[in-house]
Amino acid sequence: MSHLAPTLADLSSAELAAGFRAGEFDPVAVLDAVAERAAACEPTLNALWHEDFEAARMSAAESAARWRAGEPRSPLDGVPVTIKENIAKRGVAMPAGNAAGDPQPVACDAPVTAHLRAAGALVFASTVMPDWGMLSSGVSSRHGITRSPLDPALTTGGSSSGAGAAAAAGYGPIHIGTDIGGSIRLPGTWLGLATLKPSFGRVPLDAPYLGRAAGPIARRVSDLVAAMDIIGRPDVRDYSQLPPLDGDYTVADYSVVGKRIAVLTDAGCGMPTDPEVAATVTAAAGLFEAEGAEVTSIEPFMDERLLNDIDRFWRVRSWADYKRLDSDDQRKILPYVAQWCLAGADIPGSELMRCYHGIQEMRRATVAATAEFDLVLSPVAPVAAFPAEWPMPFNDPTQTMGHISFTVPYNMSEQPAASVNAGYTVDGRTVGLQIAGRRFDDAGVLAAAAWFEARAEVPQPVRVVG
Incomplete structure (x- = not known):
């Protein structure tokens, strides 16, 4: 085993935005660092179902131009992000972790994906999951075994197994999973991550279901907040969605006194x-x-x-x-x-x-x-x-x-x-x-x-x- 040396791929979304703003580096350099990290880790971890660094690099160049002009779309403009394979990504199939059939590319982005793209985030990959998301591990009939970056002999947890592995390995700061009984938080506990299973209806889904939620997985809580500020906004396709949030996902001067x-x-x-x-x-x-x-x-x-x-x-x-x-x-x-x-x-x-x-x-x-x-x-x-x-x-x-x-x-x-x-x-x-x-x-x-x-x-x- 060898330790992973820190690179731009390990920075928080806030650190990336600050670097973009100051001109210290740009989204293309960050995406290249993520691609290099994934290339080094994927033979062992097996976190990604579909990746398209070529298309993401074109988007990164566009983001870099926006930052140079002082006109980023959001604080996540140019930030690399992955999404779980059961969240629709235009042009990518959704096999739900199992080897059955011949799933075809979908025509439309899910609300989460659409919000991230609109914010300028670089959605460069879909992450794996076990069959139908009904396991709390990274074992899949289609993808094989997904392993922990902390110890490849151990589980990632699941069913957001690939999202958890990608987060823990540093494939960028933010990763989106889904959770119907613990599938975001279980990778959190077994990979040492920060996660949020939001209130039902807070993050819009195009296929809502009893208890199901989408939410962020990261190495830092600040990245959960940054993600929720983008994905925790309404979309008419989710007929179970909550009313729009008044404000953002931060609490100023938070104190536990008296809680x-x-x-x-x-x-x-x-x-x-x-x-x-x-x-x-x-x-x-x-x-x-x-x-x-x-x-x-x-x-x-x-x-x-x-x-x-x-x-x-x-x-x-x-x-x-x-x-x-x-x-x-x-x-x-x-x-x-x-x-x-x-x-x-x-x-x-x-x-x-x-x-x-x-x-x-x-x-x-x-x-x-x-x-x-x-x-x-x-x-x-x-x-x-x-x-x-x-x-x-x-x-x-x-x-x-x-x-x-x-x-x-x-x-x-x-x-x-x-x-x-x-x-x-x-x-x-x-x-x-x-x-x-x-x-x-x-x-x-x-x-x-x-x-x-x-x-x-x-x-x-x-x-x-x-």
Whole structure:
């Protein structure tokens, strides 16, 4: 293994904008640094599904001209960005991580992609994901295995696996993923990143779905804020979108003094929390308390029934996708995912409705348990990173997704939840702190994450490349 030497590819979006403005370097030089980094890392990491540095370089030259004229479109003009393969990018196919069929290029950009392009960002690549996004790893029947830049033997997390790997490796400062049960935040905890799963409807989607959100993944909270200022704006194609945000995604002079903060280290269901993970979260809560927050431990509000209900609901959804395939394409689906969704075959409608009502009960319970608090601190996942070859933190597709009990409640309650690196296990694996807030308070959650990032001063993970 060899350490990655810092280059222009590692600068924050604010540092890039400052350099562009001062004429110290231009977007073409930055894109070249990103291309060089990707060329060095991709044989090991396998983060990118589609890349087009040639087209991006033309856009970079146009951006450079705008900066020289003092007329950038936005602070992200000329900043390299990747998007997950299930977010439409004009002219690029969307195989959803699986090897079935022959997916064709799409005709239109998704709202997120369109907003980024309009801002002048350089959308140079789509990042990989596992089959249908139904794994919390980088294992895919189409793409193979995506590996961690921190240790290629370990998982990236998923399903925003490629986005997480690209962020951790420094393929530019901002990467966009999606999250329906933890798929943005899980790469966050297992790669030592900053992430945001926004309030439902805050970032527009052209295919909204129960609990699904798109959001940014980065190495710094400031880049999450910069991304949200662009992608967290309305688009009429999202019929679930929230009203336009009044202002931006920053909170001036943020303080935790007097904030009511809950701490939860036992989810009440799923996998038990590793003591090292729990201790890291408890220490983080102590920092908030020492600075004047009112910190209270709360009891679990999830249970096995609620976790089982949403797991079964998703199995039925994926079974419907699987069943539509012909026999040849069914054989191309990752065997773990095929076996997992088989348990959703021929579920009676009455049982599916019971599971749906279970999801609504999860939503009610989450809001009721957290409503009196400004923030809720918890682990992102109950365990640290596992081997890259494993589809899940366990290798049994008959098991419920017992690792998402801290994350999935906030998808269903539609509340924002960020993650930020909070420390390391004894053997050096990263542990993320989840910071959830009240619905619509995305700016407050980001401010709390930035506050913790600055106060805790957790060292950045060391990246290596094979």
